[in-house]
Amino acid sequence: MAVDTATPGAVLGTPRPNTPRARRYLAPLLLPAVILLALLSIYPFVWLIYMSFHAVGLAPGAPSEFVGLDNWQRMFTDSQYWASWGVLARYSVVSMVLEVGLGTLLAILLNRSKHEKLLITVLLMPMMMAPVVAGLLWQYLYNGTFGWYFWGLRSVGLLDEGTILGSADTALWAIVAVDVWEWTPLVALIVLSGLKLVPQDQLEASWMDGAGPVRSFFQVALPSIKGSLMIAILLRFMDNIRIIDHFIALTGGGPANSTKVLPLYLYEQSFSFFELGYGASIALTLLLVTILFGKLVVNRFEEREPRPSKKDEELV
Amino acid sequence: MASLTFNGVWKRYDQVEAVKDLNLAVADGEFLCLLGPSGCGKSSSLRMIAGLEFISDGDILLDDRRINDLEPRHRDIAMVFESYALYPTKTVFENMANPLRLRKLSKDEIDRRVRETARILEIERLLNRRPSQLSGGQKQRVAIGRVLVREPQAFLFDEPIAHLDAKLRARMRGELKHIQKTLGTTTVYVTHDQLEGMSMADRMAIMREGVLQQVGTPHEVFNRPTNVWVATFVGDPPMNILNAEVQAADGGLVARAPEYTITIPAQQAAALSSARLTDNKVQIGVRPEALTLSSVRDPQHPIAGRIYAVQPLGDVEIVDVRVGDDRILVRTELGTISNEDMNAPVFLGYKPEKLYFFDAVSGQAVY
C-alpha cells in the first residue's frame, strides 16, 4: 500500500468520538468558528441576494429601492457582461493550458534534478509576491518607455508595432504571461507531488516491459498524476475568477475592454459606478459558477484523500 | 485489582448495533480474551470498559461499582492501543512516566518504577529515544510498559501484537502471559487471532456480530464449541465441515452424502434424534488431526477423495483433499504423502468419537 509519508497524512478511519458526551464537548469547539463564518459569509450572501433586487443606495437607513428583476434583466441583455465572460474564459483557458503544460514539464524535470529543494525555493518566490505588486512590476517591464521586456521583445524583433499592453491583441496575453510567471510553479509543485506518488514498482514493471522514459511516463506516471493535474486546473480556475489584482494594476480592463474579465467588470460596476445592485446580480452569477467549480474541487480533494469506507458512512 | 462485569450491555451506533446484550463477568486476576473477527463488537466492548465509548444500555461494573458515567481518567484502568498511541513528542521515559506524573508520585518513585518496568521489558537502552526512532516491536514494548508502570485495576489490550511479525508475536505471547500471571492484574485482551486466545487466556469470550457466542477456557471452547461458527473459528487449520443428511439405518443413524456414509455414534445419535433437524440436514465437523489417510479403501478409511496438494510443515504435513466438492484438510505425519501423489485417489479415515454434529440450519452443536 502506497503511503504518503507526510506528517499530516491520509490517516483514515481514526476512531472518532461519537458519544453524546463527545458531542457536548465538540459543539463548543465547532460553533464559534461556524457562527463567525456564518456572520461573515451567509449574512453577506443574503445581503447580496437582497441587493440584486434593489437599486442600492449607500446611505444608511432604508435607502434601497425595490426594482424587481431589473438588475437581472439588465444583466442578461448587457453585451459587456457576456463579453466579459468571454474574456474570462479565454484568459482562463489559455493561462491554464500554458501553466499545466509548462508546469508538468517543470515537475518532471524537477523530479529528476539534484537541486530540487533549491529550485523549489526559487520557484516559490513569485507566489509570495502580492498580485497587485506583481502587476505593477510587470507593467513596468512592459512599459513602452522604460520597460525591459518591451525593449527585449523589440530588440529580438518579436514586437513590430505597438506596445504589449497597448494593443487589444496582446494585452490579454501579456496578463496571461504574468499569471504564468506567478502561478506556473504552483502547478508544477502540485504535479510534482503527484509524481512522488507514482508507484515505483509500476515504473519498474514498465521498464521491464521495455518501455522508454516517454512511454513509461504516459503509461504509468500520467494516470497517477491525473488527479493532481485536475486539482491544479481547478485551483487555477478558481483563482482566475477570484483574483483581479493583475488586471487592476496592468490594464484596468483596457484597451477597449479587451481585458475586462467579468470579476473586473463587477468591480467596476460596484466600486467605480456604485451600481451595487447590478453588481450584486453579477456577483451572484460569479458565485454560482464558483460554487460549481468548488464542488468539483472538493470532490477531487476527497478522492485523493481516501475517505472512510462505506461502512463508516452508514454510521454517520 | 478488581473484577469486571458486563450486565446486559448494548452499544449502538445510530442504526448499527455493535454489541448486543453482552453479559460477561471477568474474575479478579483473570486473563480474559475477547475473540472474534472484524466487526464482532470486541473492541467496542473493550472501549466501553475504558470509558472511550458511551454505553448505550446496560451496566459495566468494576468490582461492584457502576462505572458507566465515569470519565476514563477516573476509572483507573490502563490500556494498550492497537496503534500503540505513543506520544510522539515525548521520549520513551516520558511516555511511561506520564501516567505516574498525573498521579503525583515523587520523582524518585517515578524514576524507580519506570526503570524497573523498562528492565522487565528490556527497553532500558531506549528510554531516551522518541517513538519515531523505535521499531514496531520496540514501540509495542513501550506501550505495554506505559501500562505496566501504573498498577491499575485492570489491563486492557486492544490487539497489541497484531502488527508484529510472526516470530515476535510468538515471543510476546509468552512474555505477556508471564507478566500477567506475575502481576495478577485483571486483564481483558482483544484479538482476532484465535491462537493468541488459545495460548494466553484463562478464559476466552468469543463474539460474532455483536453477540457473545461462547465463554470458556480454551480447552472447553476447543473441545466443546457451542456452534459450528465457534468450532471453525478456533483451531488451526480449522475444523473441516461436511454436509450430509441424517438417515435411519440398522436401528441407528447414519449421515449420508454421495461420496460416503458415516455411522453416527450411539450417544450422538440419541442427541440428534431428540434435536429437531430441519430436513434432516446435518453438518459434520472433524478436526484435521482427527482424520487419517490411506491409499486403499478399507473399513477404517471409507471416504474416497483425491489429493489436491500437500503442505509439509517440518514435523507434520497438511494434506488438502477433495471429497466431491468439499475441501478437507488432514493433518498427518510428515512423509505420508509426497508431491508426486498429486491427484492420486486417497481414502479418509476418522475416529467416530472425534466427530461433531451441528444442526445445518441453526449451526448449534448437538452433543
Place this chain on the structure above:
Amino acid sequence: MTTNPRTGTRDDVTQVQDDRADVRGDDLLPGPAVDARDQVVRGRGSRIAGVVITAFLGLYVIWTLVPFYIMITSSFKASDAAFALPPEGDWGGAVSQLFVFSPTTEHYRGLFAQGEFERYFTNSVVAAVASAVISVVFGTTAAYAISRGRFRGKRDLYFWIISTRMAPVVAVTVPLYAIFKNFALLNTLPALILAYTVFNLPFAIWILKGFFDSVSYEIEEAYMVDGHSRWQALWKIIPLVAPGLAAVVVLCILLAWNDFIFAAVMGGEAAKTLPVATQGLKSASGIEWGQIMAAGVVTVAPMLLLGIVIRKYMVQGLTMGAVKQ
C-alpha cells in the same frame, strides 16, 4: 486483520502507520523517489537529455528571477537617466544599464521620509497578524471538532466552509462593504481583519483538519486513559499539529498581506496597507517607477522571508493541502 464496527478500514490504516514506523526505525527501504531519480537519470537518460534538462531549468529560473532582479535594482536606481533604455538591439548597452549603476537609497528614503509608509507597514502587519491569529484560534477548534466528530451534515458543513474560501473576492466585497458600512466599520483595521477572516478562517479549518486527521485519535485516548481530562488531552496533542499551526499562521498572513481589493475598498487611509499604498504611488501626473519598485520590495521582502522559512508547508498551503511534502 480486524475491522471493528466503528470504522471499516481502521485496521488497514494502523497497519500502514506501523509499517512506516518500522521502515523508519530499521532503515530497511530507501525512499522511492531517490531510487527513481538515480535510475531515470543515470540508467536511462542520455548526456544530451541531461544538458537539455539543465538548460530548461536554468532558463526557467532566469525567467522567474529576472523580474525580481529588475525590481530590486530599479529600486536603487536614481530616476531619469538610470531608467532610460538603450537603443533597441544594443545588447551591450543593455548589459551595462542592467548591471552597472551607482545605487542610491533615495527612493526608500522618500518612502519613509513622511512617516506614512511606516504606518502602512504597521497596518499591514496588524491586519495580517490579527486575522491570522483569529483564524488559527477558531480554526483550530473547529478543525479539531470536524476531524474528530461524526455528525449528520458534516460533509455539507465542510463544503460550505471551503466554498467560502473559494468565493470571488469582489463578490464578497460588495455585500461586506454594505454591512461594514452599517456597523461603522469602514476604513478601520477591524474591517480588514474581519474581511480577511472570511478567507483565512475556512482556509485554516481546511488545512488544520488535515493535520488533525493525521494525529491518531488513539493518542488522545491514551492520554485520557492515563488520567487526563478530554480538554487536557486535546491540549496535549496541539504540539503534534504545531507545524501545521505555524504554516497556517504564515499562510494566513500571506493572504492578508497580499490582498489588494479589500484594503482598497474598505481600508481607507486609516487602514491603508502596503499593496494599496504601492498602487497609490501611481499618480496622474507622473509615475515614479523607482519609488514604486522600492515600495514593491518593501511589500514583498517580508513575505519572501516567511515563505522560505516555512517552505515545506508553503507548498501545502498554497495548494490547499493538495500537496503534502
Place this chain on the structure above:
Amino acid sequence: MSELQLPPSRGLSRRRFLGGLAGSALLLAGCGGGEGSSRANRTFANEAEKWRQYDGFKLTFVTENTPPSTGIKQLVDRGDFKNLTGIDVEILQQDLPVMLQKAELDLRSGGTTYDLIYAQDKPVTSVLADYLEDLRPYMEDDSLPQADGGYDEGTWYPNYLDVASYAYSDRLISLPYDAADAVFCYRRDLFEQYAGQFQSEFGYPMQYGPDTTWKNVLDFATFFNRLNASDPTVPYGMGLHLGQFAWTTQLDVQRMLYSHGQWREFDIDDVQGSKDPGATRWGDDQSIRGLELYKALFDQSTPDALSLGTVEVADAYNAGKIAMLTQYHEFAASFEDPANAGGGGRTAYDVCPKGDRQYLAGNGELVNGTNCGIGGISINAAASEDQKRAAYMFAVWATNVENQAENLKISGGTPTRLAVGDRPEVEQAQGQPYGTGDTGRVGPSQYPNALTFPAVTVGMADPNAVLGPKIPKFNQYVTIVANEIQAMCAGNSDPEATAKVIQSRTDELHGA
C-alpha cells in the same frame, strides 16, 4: 426638464428620499450656513481672532496626488495653517480614481470621514454635487474670514469658477484650487531643425501658433513619422491620451471635436450640466469627422500609443519618443527638467490647435478647443456645522492668492487666481514668446508651469473652453467613450461605426 429651475423644497425632498443620515445632514445644511452653530454670527475683534475660532479642530482633506496638492500639504506640514488657525489638517493623497472611490463611498453613505474633498470638476462634482455643501452662505458670513480679493469671476483664471463650482444648480460647491488645462507642447528644437525640410515637402512653414489647425498638426505628425521610419532617433509625431484612464481619453477627443464648430456631446448647459442630459450628439456628422481626424492622428502617433495614458505619454515625450502632444499644463514642470529630451528650453508651449475647415461638418466656428480638469476644494455637507465652517476656512486659505503663489514656488503648482500671474516674478517666469502668435512661450523659467500661463489664459477663455458635460453618470459615459475610441484605434471599427456605438451606448445609459 432641467433641474436648474427646481424650487429648493423639491431638491430637499429628493434628498430626503435618499434617506438616512445624509439626508438629515443635508437638511441642516439647507437651513443656511450659520444657524445652529454656537460660533456662527459671533463678532470678532479682528481677523486674527476670526481665523482662530476653531482652534483645536481637526480636518481631513482627501485629495489627488498631484503636485499642487503636495504643495499644499507641504505648506500645511510646515505649520502655516496651524499657526494661523490652530486647526490640524490631515491631507490624504490618492490616485484620482482611488480618491474618487473613497470620497464617493464616504459621501454617498452619509459618512463624515472627510471634511474636505478634492472636487475634480466632472469626475467628482458631477457625481457628488448633491453631497457637497453650498458655499455661498459662508461667503457672506461676516463671522468667517474671507479670501483676499473676493470671489468675483474675474479674480480666477477664466472659467475656473464655472467649471469647478457648479453642477445642476447655482449652488457654489467648490473653490478652484488647482488646475490641469490642456496646452499644446512641442519640441521647438526639432521644429527649427527640420523647418526647411518640412517647408519643401508640405509647402508651408513648420511653425506653431494660435492659428495652427489640427490638420497642420496632422501634417507635422506625418512628417515626423516619415523621418522616424528612416531614422529611429527622430521622435514619432503626435502623442495622445489613450491609456488606462478613461476621462483623459474623453478630454483628448473632446477638445479636438470642440475645435470644430464648438461641438459638444449633449444639448445641455455647459456650466451647470444636467441630471437628465437626453440624447447625445454622438453619431452626427461632426462627431464622425472628428473621429476621422483622431484616427488619422493616431496613425501618426507612436506605435504604442494605445498603451499611453496621460502619464505615460509624458514619459514618452520626456524620453524623446514623440515630438508633440496636448498635455495638461502642470506637466511643464517635468518637461523642463534638463535631463529630459524636451527639457532645458527645448519645449514650446502654446494654446491648443484650432479646428480645421477640412474636418468641419457644417459651418460652425473654428476655435482653439481647450478643456481642463479643475480641482476645487469642496466641503462634505454631512459634516457638522462647526466642522464645515472650519473646513471653509481651509478652503479660503488654500485658494487665496498668497498661498497659490507660495504653492507655485514650492511644487510648481497651477494657480487658480489671476493675481498670481500678475506678480512680477511669475510674469517673468512666463518665458520668452515663441511661435507665430502671442500665446506661445519657451523657457527656461524659474517656475516652469508659468510658461503655459499665456496659453492657458487664452485657451480657457471663451470661445475656446469646453467645460462639460456635467452629468451624473459622467464616469460611465467617459468609460464608454474611451473604450470605443480605443477599439477604433485598435482597428476594430471605423470612425462612423464608433460614433454610432458611442451614441447608442450613451443613450442607453441615459435611457434616452
